[in-house]
Amino acid sequence: MFIAAASMGTTSLLHISKSVMEELAGRWPRTDIVIDGKRASIEELSQPFQCYAVLVLHAGADVVAMHGDHVELNLSPSAILDDSSLKNSPFFLKAKISAGVISAETDNYSTIPISIVFDDPIAVASWHRLAESPNQMFRPIGPSTELTIDRGGLTEVREIRSKDNIYNHSPELLLRLIESSIEKNVSNRCAVLFSGGIDSTLLLKLIMDSGRAVLAVSVGLRGSHDLVLSERVARVIGADRVSVEVSQDRLLKEAARIRDTLGISSLMDTSLAVLFFTGALEAANNGIRQLIAGQGADELFGGYRKYLRIYQESGTSDVEKAMRHDLANLWRSGIVRDYSATALAGCLLTLPYLDPEIVGFAASLPLSLKIRPPQRKIILREACRVAGIPEEVAACEKKAAQYGSGIEKLLKKLYKI
Incomplete structure (x- = not known):
């Protein structure tokens, strides 16, 4: 998790809560703070700075590189976790901060999110609320984007890199692609947020088969x-x-803390944020810094129940459009919410299904390999069977996490909604 600000003149502070920063710093092994080219403490974040200020919380090395008049950030899994085995991960966020100028580059699905807060100082952060004061404008930055923001405004260049010219539509190939994603993106010691559904079960089984030490939470x-x-x-x-x-x-305590810290309000967002925060906190308490989750599988392989309804009411073209829309917008809220809630507990969230190779494979599939009423996630279930997961598990239908966990129902009762 990070916050960075570049000033166009002397400014008094970054718009962050000291108590929140102290809590976050207590959950991560490393806290790197750089102000105007010098290392600094959390207390100094409230002091005026002339050129730039940066705060990064992580568990690794080589995340922050100081170069006198600017700072460069390498927010990749290998750097954040100090794990060289992840050097080929396609997930990353790069940023350069200097006086009055911030530039950044995002990966294919903004799996390590970034939002811009428009003010003086101009600021970027993993979650806008960490750098935002009331009534400020902010905007999350989309996938495959190179951006620069300075006194002249915001310049963005988006280049979507997709591999969808795949003609082998076998579950065996999908299984190999998921195994490859695990090899590139998953550390030798990790936790899986595990509901028992096929998304998390397949990831858990393949991570186990790879020989990695993995805890299901x-x-x-x-x-x-x-x-x-x-x-x-x-x-x-x-x-x-x-x-x-x-x-x-x-539940009441964690929901209140998360709603206040992350500034979320909807029942669904609160429920899922509590779920990720609690799972990540358990992982961190077991000495694990990477939380693996199955986000993206529903959008890629037709998992949501609403897709069946759209299919039956409007036909194939509308359901394909809905799936593309949901995938394209996953970075706007879902990933940012889940990443931030996980980071608040001291873990890095990693989503193997959003590896570009898997996304490209899913894009090339005919709808009949995703949805065939009343079945959903057809090819993913076939991949489970190929992986040796028993039929009773591969064929099982499951509720969405906020419902299956019981969290949203209780919150609705407690909030009298």
């Missing part, structure tokens, strides 16, 4: 659908799993 209310299902599936595939039962008091 399941979050929900006592007796919830996801806790019951994940316990059964973990036993079937032989996974090491921990269950985090969220009490009413804990």
